[in-house]
Amino acid sequence: MKKIVLGVCGSLASTAMPAYVYVLKSKFKESPISVVLTESARYFLSEGALAHIPGVVVVGPDPLGKIRVNHSEVVKDCGLFIVLPATGNFIGKVANGIADDLLTTCFMAYRSPKIVFPAMNSDMLASRYVQKNIETLRSFGERVVLGGNGISVATGESGPGALPDVREILDNIDLFIAGEEDIS
Numbered sequence: 001m002k003k004i005v006l007g008v009c010g011s012l013a014s015t016a017m018p019a020y021v022y023v024l025k026s027k028f029k030e031s032p033i034s035v036v037l038t039e040s041a042r043y044f045l046s047e048g049a050l051a052h053i054p055g056v057v058v059v060g061p062d063p064l065g066k067i068r069v070n071h072s073e074v075v076k077d078c079g080l081f082i083v084l085p086a087t088g089n090f091i092g093k094v095a096n097g098i099a100d101d102l103l104t105t106c107f108m109a110y111r112s113p114k115i116v117f118p119a120m121n122s123d124m125l126a127s128r129y130v131q132k133n134i135e136t137l138r139s140f141g142e143r144v145v146l147g148g149n150g151i152s153v154a155t156g157e158s159g160p161g162a163l164p165d166v167r168e169i170l171d172n173i174d175l176f177i178a179g180e181e182d183i184s
């Protein structure tokens with residue numbers, strides 16, 4: 001497969017990303033992975049925790065007007081665009097056409113369907129704002145996967161909004177690639 005772009009938003013779940021990226025890289029050995037961290041993800045996760053995984057390059061964050069990473073270059077030759085974890089903030093921004101950082105800009109510049117794994121507290125997930133924005137993303141053809149087996153990094157409980165476990169992530173990516181019907 002071609003390049004993978006992995007967007008990582010700022011959530012407690014982001015702290016689990018080094019292990020997830022390791023597993024993703026072992027599955028897609030031939031595909032380079034470009035990780036786009038948001039500014040908030042940087043708070044939870046250091047670039048170094050990912051950048052030393054062979055085949056992984058960290059290209060964000062890039063508050064517009066500062067570093068100016070070219071979003072077209074980031075999505076060029078991308079065969080799989082994943083957002084993991086996706087915050088309520090990120091989902092709200094892209095559902096409403098806002099592209100004010102590198103990740104949201106790449107998301108909009110990439111024309112094929114993308115797979116999005118929200119992670120947030122279940123009350124936030126249940127809110128009308130987030131639900132409406134998820135519906136919007138789905139109506140635009142994006143795959144939004146709501147976890148079932150995951151454990152919330154924040155509360156230790158499983159349920160809606162928790163980060164799906166890595167097996168569930170990989171299974172959903174397989175289904176997405178195979179073009180299966182929405183299974184969320």
Ligand SMILES: Cc1cc2nc3c(=O)[nH]c(=O)nc-3n(C[C@H](O)[C@H](O)[C@H](O)COP(=O)(O)O)c2cc1C
Pocket residue numbers: 008009010011012013038039040041086087088089090119120121
């Ligand atoms: C400790 C902590 C944990 C957070 N966890 C989440 C979360 O799990 N999901 C979420 O949507 N937002 C969470 N947030 C809020 C986001 O970090 C905040 O909305 C931020 O602006 C997201 O930016 P981004 O979407 O650009 O990454 C958390 C904030 C803090 C301080």
